Amino acid sequence: MTDTTQNTRILLASRPHGEPTSDNFRIETAPMPQPADxxxxxxxxxxxxxxxMRGRMNDAKxxxxxxxxxxxxxxxxxAEVVESRDPSLQAGDIVLSHLGWQSHGVQQAKHVRKLDADRAPISTAVGVLGMPGFTAYAGLLEIGKPQPGETVVVAAAAGPVGSAVGQIARIKGARAVGIAGGPEKVAWLKELGFDVALDHRSPTFKEDLKAAVPDGIDVYFENVGGHVWDAVLPLLNTYARVPVCGLVAHYNETALPDGPDRSARLMSSILTKSITVRGFIQTEFVKSHYKQFQADAAEWIADGSLRYREDIVEGLENAPDAFFGMLTGKNFGKLLVQVGADPTR
Structure with a gap:
């Protein structure tokens, strides 16, 4: 799949205004980088x-x-180690790294983590056993704090974060309501054991959600914003917790949405219902929770209580189109680009 003499990479050529396009990227080849000591x-x-990644394309604080x-x-x-100038790693080792959109790269050995292909498929290191899985684990358990019998609602529930949120909620004894786009994704959520799965594209979505949570919503894991949040807000219970992980419905906006300013309504609900709304970035929990996450997630995957799905696109050159599709919900599961051959398969 990859040239062994050159490095192929995708660069940010320009900053998008609204939805990103292929003009915002440039594919180029460069000499193979060489590692130092x-x-x-x-x-x-x-x-x-x-x-x-959409936010990183903007020049904004x-x-x-x-x-x-x-x-x-x-x-x-x-990635696979091609050449090592550090005694801790050798050629052929598989590592978790942060190379970005390119076929090859150089990193300090101390900044990568060796993976055990016998423990789990190596792709899971950037999925259910990596950042997305940890985001779900930390955000739900440390901010959402679901209790047995409570109702947890999660948006983008067929994605890598949302699907883990719902399953972990079930593991902790809570009731899980997943919101996704389209009947195929809804059916998959039911296979995963969600108590209720709803299609946000349905013309009756707002009514369907209200019927699905007769006792209200105790935890809402926010990945989307938009009309899903509008439907959720009136249904939040007193002392509800809202971990805010993402707002993908708004990432391509260039101005505030049309309509009246509803911030006063939001603040009133937060006040009168004592709601906790807390944005977070998963890195803030790494030192305190990542080791336990790895142990818990591995156990849950082994016993079948935490399942995952991958959506793998072949070829680095197809990354931009796959990225555009992800921002509009076209992916089904954790979206990966297979850049080169997987030596473990």
Whole structure:
């Protein structure tokens, strides 16, 4: 799949205004990078595509610096060591890395983590056993704090974060209501054991959601915003908790939505119902919770209580189109780009 003499990479060519297009990216080849002492040359096997990448395309203040124009688009990767100049790793090792959108790259050995292909498929290191899975675990358990018998509602429930949220809620004894787009995704949520699965594209979605939560909503895991949030807000119970993970419905907006300012209504609901609304980035929980997450998630996967689905696109050159589709909900499961051959399969 990949040239062994050159590095193929996808750069941010321009900043999007609204929805990103192919003009915002540029594919180029460059000489193969060479590792220095303490570094490793890596070959990308799998590259993760995630909604947060849309924000990194903007030149705006956020929790992380934007991708610079002319730089490789950023992202998590699973890679094979081609050459090592550090005694901790050797050629052929598989590592979790952060090469971004390119076929090869150099990183310091201390900044990658060796993976055990016998423990789980290596692709899961950027999925259910990686950042998306940990986002669900930390956001739900540390902010949502679901209790047995409570109702947990999650948007984008067929995605890698949302599907894990619903299943972990069930593991903790809560009732899980998943919201997804389209009958195929809804059917899959039912296979995963969600108590209720709803299609947000249905003309009766608002009524369907109200009927699905007769005792109200105790935890709402926010991934989307938009009309889903509008339907959820009136149904939140007193002392409800709202972990805010993402707002993908708004990522391509260039101005505030039309209509009246409803912030007063939101603040009134937060006040009168004592609702906790807490945005978070999963990195803030890594030191305190990542080790336990790895142990818990591995156990849950082994006993079948945590299942996952991957949507794998072949070829680095197809990353932009796959990324565009993800922002409109076309992916089904954790979206990955297979950049090179997987030596474990």
């Amino acid at each position: 303490g570094e490793v040359l890596l070959r990308t096997v799998y590259m993760s595509l995630d909604p947060y 956020s929790y992380a610096a934007p991708v610079e124009l002319g730089s490789v688009m950023e992202g998590g990767t699973v």
